[in-house]
Amino acid sequence: MDSLVKNGPYMNKLLLNALYLQSSMYSDWDSSFFDNQESNSKGLVFYERFKSLLPNYIDKPTIPTTVALLTCGACLVPYGYQSAGWVLSGMAYQMIVDLGCHLDSPAASKPAAIEQEMKKRIYWGAFVSDKFQSLFLGRPVTMHESTGNVRHEYLDSFEEMEEWTPYVDSFTQPGDSSVQPYRGRPARAISTFQSLLQLSKIATQIIQAFYSGGSQRSSELVLLQIKSDVTGQLGYWRDNLPLWLLFDPSVDTTPPPHQITPHALYWTLVILTEQAFLNRGRFNFTLDPDAAEASRKLCIKAALSIWRLVEAYKRVFTLRRAQYGISYATYCAALVMLQHTSHESNEYGECIQFLWTALSEYQKGTCYGLKRPLKLLKSLMRRLGSVNAGSEADEPVLIWPTPSTASNPRLDPDANRHLESELWDVSTLGNIPDDIFLADDSIFGMFGG
DSSP, X not given: OHHHHHTOTTOOHHHHHHHHHHHHTTOOOOOGGGTTOOTTTTXXXXXXXXXXXXXGTTTSOOHHHHHHHXXXXXXXXXXXXXXXXXXXXXXXXXXXXXXXXXXXXXXXXXXXXXXXXXXXXXXXXXXXXXXXXXXXXXOOOOOOGGGOOOOSOOSOOHHHHSEEOOOOOTTSOTTOTTOOOOOOEEOOHHHHXXXXXXXXXXXXXXXXXXXXXXXXXXXXXHHHHHHHHXXXXXXXXXXXXXXXXXXXXXXXXXXXXXXXXXXXXXXXXXXXXXXXXXXXXXXXXXXXXXXXXXXXXXXXXXXXXHHHHHHHHHHHHOSTTOOHHHHHHHHHXXXXXXXXXXXXXHHHHHHHHHHHHHHHHHHHTTOGGGHHXXXXXXXXXXXXTOBOOOOTTSOOOBOSOOOTXXXXXXXXXXXXXXXXXXXXOGGGGGGSOTTXXXXXXXXXXXXXX
């Protein structure tokens, strides 16, 4: 902020436009500046400016340029520009190494110590962002912990006890029913990030062991041992959460959104761990019936837990501005419920109905690029006989019992008309047997590997 006000060394035009792009995703403000563009594309004017500025900054890596690439890359993924977001983030990761952010070296002066702290936070922030993108896109991790020696401790903790309250757009009219009053509470930003960092390290193990190109070459003994180790690490993470981060949606007051994200990621990793061993043909062995049934039940438990987390999130904050990691957790939960539950359960039907509605709301908020995953879910519903036939523009109509009051907003077929979204050939699902478990690339990543 100091550099922004004083034109200091840690701000440049590239970063400024990346911040404008990010801010536009969370604002309903309308202006002639946007030339009456749709809400899901008006911020892209800043991306165009970003692209025009990039050649001026690419030759000399700096801290603000690195942060600009990370910020813009993270924004483009939910926008529907998955490839561009992946490439820009990759450039940022290379700059991080070039700047030495991955090395923990002593500082000789106070200014040097401040810059070293910046580099440390950039490194770990990029590390976590890389894992979210890997999960969301179904691609290999790029940043590995072994490449650096950066400590987790931070020099200050000002963000820890700062009061957090929801951002209320000035465009919102007084009395707007979509804006719920929320009593501020400590942000706990540092310790919440530390909990996410721990989960990100576990996510790396899951991706590399179960969803990489070499997974099928691993022996049954090795894979089952890794599964046991990962399960133990996830259990340890959950058992050692600080009291303030514990959250039971059925009894506790809903915490800030960034404190819900670790719980959603935890249950997502549970699903990814168990689901890898339920995919027929994924490995050169199958679980025995009792173990497979235990894994199936654990996946359902995780999906139901994600449902309750997202429900609490939606009730207090709405999902229009939710981080895309939450949307991926919702997607995983929907796939599990469709694949592993019977259609006679009223609770399961209510859960699936809610998850579909939530994904639709994400798409109309900040996850504009969800059209392809939503088509995949719709096709899976039809293939499993769970929906009535209809056009691709129609929303799925569940035919098993659901509450009569459940809402199911129509998915706007033109939501991405301004974006260069990748095409998804739904006809390819016709070649998949109806009784097969979920394809590996449909659970790991919303867009395939």
